[in-house]
Amino acid sequence: xxxxxxxxxxxxxxxxxxxxxxxxxxxxxxxxxxxxxxxxxxxxxxxxxxxxxxxxxxxxxxxxxxxxxxxxxxxxxxxxxxxxxxxxxxxxxxxxxxxxxxxxxxxxxxxxxxxxxxxxxxxxxxxxxxxxxxxxxxxxxxxxxxxxxxxxxxxxxxxxxxxxxxxxxxxxxxxxxxxxxxxxxxxxxxxxxxxxxxxxxxxxxxxxxxxxxxxxxxxxxxxxxxxxxxxxxxxxxxxxxxxxxxxxxxxxxxxxxxxxxxxxxxxxxxxxxxxxxxxxxxxxxxxxxxxxxxxxxxxxxxxxxxxxxxxxxxxxx
Amino acid sequence: xxxxxxxxxxxxxxxxxxxxxxxxxxxxxxxxxxxxxxxxxxxxxxxxxxxxxxxxxxxxxxxxxxxxxxxxxxxxxxxxxxxxxxxxxxxxxxxxxxxxxxxxxxxxxxxxxxxxxxxxxxxxxxxxxxxxxxxxxxxxxxxxxxxxxxxxxxxxxxxxxxxxxxxxxxxxxxxxxxxxxxxxxxxxxxxxxxxxxxxxxxxxxxxxxxxxxxxxxxxxxxxxxxxxxxxxxxxxxxxxxxxxxxxxxxxxxxxxxxxxxxxxxxxxxxxxxxxxxxxxxxxxxxxxxxxxxxxxxxxxxxxxxxxxxxxxxxxxxxxxxxxxxxxxxxxxxxxxxxxxxxxxxxxxxxxxxxxxxxxxxxxxxxxxxxxxxxxxxxxxxxxxxxxxxxxxxxxxxxxxxxxxxxxxxxxxxxxxxxxxxxxxxxxxxxxxxxxxxxxxxxxxxxxxxxxxxxxxxxxxxxxxxxxxxxxxxxxxxxxxxxxxxxxxxxxxxxxxxxxxxxxxxxxxxxxxxxxxxxxxxxxxxxxxxxxxxxxxxxxxxxxxxxxxxxxxxxxxxxxxxxxxxxxxxxxxxxxxxxxxxxxxxxxxxxxxxxxxxxxxxxxxxxxxxxxxxxxxxxxxxxxxxxxxxxxxxxxxxxxxxxxxxxx
Numbered sequence: 001x002x003x004x005x006x007x008x009x010x011x012x013x014x015x016x017x018x019x020x021x022x023x024x025x026x027x028x029x030x031x032x033x034x035x036x037x038x039x040x041x042x043x044x045x046x047x048x049x050x051x052x053x054x055x056x057x058x059x060x061x062x063x064x065x066x067x068x069x070x071x072x073x074x075x076x077x078x079x080x081x082x083x084x085x086x087x088x089x090x091x092x093x094x095x096x097x098x099x100x101x102x103x104x105x106x107x108x109x110x111x112x113x114x115x116x117x118x119x120x121x122x123x124x125x126x127x128x129x130x131x132x133x134x135x136x137x138x139x140x141x142x143x144x145x146x147x148x149x150x151x152x153x154x155x156x157x158x159x160x161x162x163x164x165x166x167x168x169x170x171x172x173x174x175x176x177x178x179x180x181x182x183x184x185x186x187x188x189x190x191x192x193x194x195x196x197x198x199x200x201x202x203x204x205x206x207x208x209x210x211x212x213x214x215x216x217x218x219x220x221x222x223x224x225x226x227x228x229x230x231x232x233x234x235x236x237x238x239x240x241x242x243x244x245x246x247x248x249x250x251x252x253x254x255x256x257x258x259x260x261x262x263x264x265x266x267x268x269x270x271x272x273x274x275x276x277x278x279x280x281x282x283x284x285x286x287x288x289x290x291x292x293x294x295x296x297x298x299x300x301x302x303x304x305x306x307x308x309x310x311x312x313x314x315x316x317x
Numbered sequence: 318x319x320x321x322x323x324x325x326x327x328x329x330x331x332x333x334x335x336x337x338x339x340x341x342x343x344x345x346x347x348x349x350x351x352x353x354x355x356x357x358x359x360x361x362x363x364x365x366x367x368x369x370x371x372x373x374x375x376x377x378x379x380x381x382x383x384x385x386x387x388x389x390x391x392x393x394x395x396x397x398x399x400x401x402x403x404x405x406x407x408x409x410x411x412x413x414x415x416x417x418x419x420x421x422x423x424x425x426x427x428x429x430x431x432x433x434x435x436x437x438x439x440x441x442x443x444x445x446x447x448x449x450x451x452x453x454x455x456x457x458x459x460x461x462x463x464x465x466x467x468x469x470x471x472x473x474x475x476x477x478x479x480x481x482x483x484x485x486x487x488x489x490x491x492x493x494x495x496x497x498x499x500x501x502x503x504x505x506x507x508x509x510x511x512x513x514x515x516x517x518x519x520x521x522x523x524x525x526x527x528x529x530x531x532x533x534x535x536x537x538x539x540x541x542x543x544x545x546x547x548x549x550x551x552x553x554x555x556x557x558x559x560x561x562x563x564x565x566x567x568x569x570x571x572x573x574x575x576x577x578x579x580x581x582x583x584x585x586x587x588x589x590x591x592x593x594x595x596x597x598x599x600x601x602x603x604x605x606x607x608x609x610x611x612x613x614x615x616x617x618x619x620x621x622x623x624x625x626x627x628x629x630x631x632x633x634x635x636x637x638x639x640x641x642x643x644x645x646x647x648x649x650x651x652x653x654x655x656x657x658x659x660x661x662x663x664x665x666x667x668x669x670x671x672x673x674x675x676x677x678x679x680x681x682x683x684x685x686x687x688x689x690x691x692x693x694x695x696x697x698x699x700x701x702x703x704x705x706x707x708x709x710x711x712x713x714x715x716x717x718x719x720x721x722x723x724x725x726x727x728x729x730x731x732x733x734x735x736x737x738x739x740x741x742x743x744x745x746x747x748x749x750x751x752x753x754x755x756x757x758x759x760x761x762x763x764x765x766x767x768x769x770x771x772x773x774x775x776x777x778x779x780x781x782x783x784x785x786x787x788x789x790x791x792x793x794x795x796x797x798x799x800x801x802x803x804x805x806x807x808x809x810x811x812x813x814x815x816x817x818x819x820x821x822x823x824x825x826x827x828x829x830x831x832x833x834x835x836x837x838x839x840x841x842x843x844x845x846x847x848x849x850x851x852x853x854x855x856x857x858x859x860x861x862x863x864x865x866x867x868x869x870x871x872x873x874x875x876x877x878x879x880x881x882x883x884x885x886x887x888x889x890x891x892x893x894x895x896x897x898x899x900x901x902x903x904x905x906x907x908x909x910x911x912x913x914x915x916x917x918x919x920x921x922x923x924x925x926x927x928x929x930x931x932x933x934x935x936x937x938x939x940x941x942x943x944x945x946x947x948x949x950x951x952x953x954x955x956x957x958x959x960x961x962x963x964x
Contacts, residue, residue: 054805055805056804056805075807078805078806078807079807083802083805085801087798087801088798089798089799089800089801089802090798090799090802091328091332091797091798091799092797092798093331093332093335093336094328094331094332094335098328098331099799101324102324102325102327102328103802103806105320105321105324106321106324106325106803106806106807106808106812107806107807107808108321108807108808111320134335150802
């Protein structure tokens, strides 16, 4: 990601359908080669943001900037954006190649360039051997990859992926995430929405959490989790398990401990210095004659942040 | 742009042909249609028409007709019924196509009724036409006999006209004489002087003046009487005043006399000397007494009494003088009152007499005026009568003129009738019954049912294929997952519309080629009569119906609704044409609207292209109208797209 090079800036964008406000003062920046994640429950407004970005919905308020200039003609921006949705947007009764030729022609790509591009993209998405298969003959993962390939036909600078791993098995999900990173490595900025937050945490440079059309958190996954969960939790099981002494010994070694709870023969220590704490624990139990049975460092996840925010967020009317 | 259009069209065709059933229907549907219909309707004549017959009275005429029908090869199969109801029921039961009932002959005329099932209208028209042909042949024979009788009667009429021609000339002469007499009468009556010598309104003026004068005299009399009365009142008041004053004076005189007596008594009592000359003269010789007297007189108290008495006596004397004058004045007032009474009596008498005289004069004037008015009214009545008489004379003259003209016309008509009747003599009864022979001939070389059905069939196929194919393409597009991607493509929307139109054109073209080829090769349809017009008509029709299908596809969201609406629209357009029932039998308003029915336009274009060697100029307005309707649909599409973008 190049934080000095913003590609798209969304400034105070709002959008309503009838009396219902779907987006409320949305502001974010997509940088060059960035993977930006949008997290939110169904109906929170993720797809509306994406469709507003591609000009499918005009915004009621706010503005969209592309490479420092306000977008006035949406079609200019459309040419720079590839869009792959959770419902694959291609014809079931056309082959992979026919689909790509059709959409490539509508994008105005010349015949020779289009043939080359199709070959390259089918290689990237690993569908060279399926080029003559009809859309309806493809497996779930292949369909998703064909959709991404079509979205990349016109060499867009931005790729929008709406739930790209939804409905895929873990292996296919892993392949898809690898594909997304490969695309980013080719210089394309990506906006991605997903329900599987671990995946976003894994690939996204920045994420935004949206509830009821409003961003409630925006930043890197680490910053957001730190903001809502400042302590890591160490789970420790020893024998015979004199946990009080162990904790006192750790504290005596200058480790800041935020909270301690002992239950079910296990002690849970919350600390902002997990590495130092582990070192102190190991030293303490060695000196006390305790036998180490289990030691885990539990780092808070984006999923936990999302759950926390979801319980706190006001319900939509 | 062309590449994009081709890509859209290719995509549509690929999608349609990937479904084997669709491909089969596109190719074999029209093939089946044209073969079945071609084989079914490629004959030229009717056969096996079942005729039910019932006659109230068996006559030679009925037998002739029935026998002619039965001997007409295999066209008619006649079955007689004993009742009219049974005959009609045979039509309802489907045993007969038509029931013919022959009525009783009355006054030389016979009636024939055809009972038919109008739900099979096209068959009914053919049946009635065929039956009429036979019945009218028999009617001609009967008509010839009647015509002969008519001709004989007309010769008789001709002779009668000759006889009456002379009478008409006499009546015309008499009428001219009457016209001259009327003219003279009118002149005499118009010359009569009926002006009025005296104006009664002048007398009314004089009577008015007399009445005014009488009123003035009466008013003056009242005024004078009022003044006299006022004077008399004043005199009475003055007289009463004077009498009261006189009475007061008398009372004062009594009191003064009493006062004087009292003063004298006081003087006496005071021994005051008298100053009377007589008294003094008594003292002429008595100086002492005189001196004493004078001394007493010169006493102050006596002096006062004396002065008082003298004054009172003077006043008494004066009041007596005044009393006398008052008496005179009262007497004069009485006298004046009497004279006023006399004057009033004289004046009243004179005034009343004058008023009576004026009243009498006024009455006389009124009577004269009334008589004059009556006289004038009679003169006016005479004038009205004269005008009416003149009008009647004019009317009489006009009527006579009209009668003379009518007589002339009658005479002329009789002359013409005579001339016409003289021409009838050369006619035969057969020529009158059937003055010209009729023979229906086709304006084209075609005679088979199929030839006439073929353009309608072609138009029908074009309409349904175009509407359904176009709406299906649009619905398949809308329901496909790729629809969203198409919407966010930078390609303009018209690419998709035009792609759908081109695809539909190709599909329709395949079907049309199949139909035309089979029609030409297997059923001898001449498709090269107007090749350019045929192609133009086909293309315009396909484009219009394709656009209609696209509009339906965009308007409705469900495939079922779109298909249903497309079929309903097709059926409505089909029924509002002349293919089943002639448009001329529709309500005039609907018929005038139906003339703009695109199916009617398409069918007319194809009919003229396939059956007649039509000049291009005749069909150009139809093509233009179809093109205008297509432009209307394009605008509708644009409006739908624009409205959807807004929302």
